Amino acid sequence: MNIEEILLDKKEMSKIMTRIENGDEDLSSEILKHIKGARIIGVTGVPGSGKSTLITKLSSRLLEKGHRIGIIGVDPSSPFSGGAVLGDRVRMKDLNRFENVFIRSISTRGKIGGLSYYTADLVNVLDAAGYDTIFIETVGTGQDEVDVFNIAHTIIVLQVPTLGDEVQIIKAGQLEIGDIYIVNKADQGPADEKIKELNLILKKRENGWQPLVIKTVAVKNVGIEEIINALDEHWNFVKETGLFKRKINSRIKYMLKQHALEKLDKIMESEVVDSYAEQIIKGRNMHEIVNEIINKVGGEYGKGGIV
Ligand SMILES: Nc1nc2c(ncn2[C@@H]2O[C@H](COP(=O)(O)OP(=O)(O)OP(=O)(O)O)[C@@H](O)[C@H]2O)c(=O)[nH]1
Ligand SMILES: [Mg+2]
Structure with missing residues (x-):
């Protein structure tokens, strides 16, 4: 069976994702050959x-519009507590019941802040399996926003009218990264003020995109259609301006960096480098030590067997 056929089976897909999360880079490379260019x-x-x-x-x-949806959730501590959908109480994880939805929760396993090392790889699996629209939910720690910026074509930033800017925007630098800003929970506070404020602050991006601001009450389906339209508008922009190709490059570059960093982190946490601090205090050259560590990443330690 070829990879395309294997990916038609959700159970097989989960297994492939687990193998990738365990560091199977040959499999990651194979999957990469099959990506189709999903909207992320x-x-x-x-x-x-x-x-x-x-x-x-x-x-x-x-x-309903015929898309196939992949969802990656990053915070396993409060996974997918979404409200009503399709008229009845269906939680996000229940979307899994639909043949055309695949949901994967990832942990940030050992990595401080940010997404899992393998998020881009998992996106590639979904893309290769023909999920044409892929959502990545991040908790907004700052680092994971930088991560998601490297992978996603479009970034939606959620705000609520009941919280101050110092909590929501300035801290995380969210003003720079969003393509579409949502003021959600408009039923709970002064949403129009927030919208006015955002429209004043948000300037046209260097790439020519003017960020959109939309008011929603997600639990009641208010504003959802507007977001769907805004997503389409931005997707057209992405394709027309060459951003699509640049984003694939940045996703692959990011993926490579994450694989290298994962190995580096493993080595730095291992006993192999325990003596380096002592050596440097005793006067050994820093440049020499750093090179030695980098060589280890490329060498037998990098393969994960010994560390
Ligand atoms: N009143 C009101 N409640 C909402 C609205 N949107 C979401 N909620 C509720 O807010 C709560 C949190 O919603 P979630 O969708 O879990 O929020 P989240 O951002 O994914 O939360 P984390 O994953 O924990 O970061 C749930 O109880 C929702 O039902 C809204 O527009 N109005
Ligand atoms: Mg959530």
Whole structure:
């Protein structure tokens, strides 16, 4: 069976993802050959702002339009607590029941801040399996936003009217990364003020895109259609301006960097480097030590067997 056939089976897909998360780089490379160019959408915002609810609503609508949806959730501690969908109480994880939805929770396993090392690889699996729209939900720690920026074509930033800017925007640098800003929970606070404020602050990006601002009440499906339209508008922009190709490059570059960093981290945590601090205090040359570490990444230690 070739990889395309294997990826038609959700159980097999999960196994492939697990193997990749365990560092099977040959498999990662093989998968990469089959990516089709899915639309990748990062969704970020403070905890509880409604990211999962929003993704659930958008997914339901996109399913109706015939799309196949992949979802990657990064925070396993509060996974997918979304609200009502398709008229009844369906939680985000229940979307898994639909043949055309695949949801994967990832942990940040050992990595401080940010996404898992293998997030880009997992996106590639979904893409290769023909999921044409892929959402990545991130908790918004700052680092994971930088990560998702490297992978996603479009970034949705969620705000709520009940929280101050110092918590939501300035801290995480979210003003720079969003393509579409959502003021969610408009039923709970002064949403129009927030919208006005955002429209004033958000300037045209260097690439020519003017960020859009949309008001929603995700639990009640208010504003979902507007977001679907905004996503289409941005997707056209991505394709027309060459951003699509640049993003594939940045995703692959990011993936390579993550693989290298994972090995470096493993080595730095191992006993192999325990003596380096002592050696440097005793006067050994820093440059020499750094080179030695880098050589280890490329050498037998990098293969993961010994460390
Ligand atoms: N009143 C109101 N509640 C909402 C709205 N959108 C989401 N909620 C509720 O807010 C709570 C948090 O929503 P989630 O979708 O889990 O938020 P999240 O951003 O994914 O949260 P984390 O994954 O924990 O960061 C849930 O109880 C939702 O039902 C809204 O527009 N209005
Ligand atoms: Mg969530």
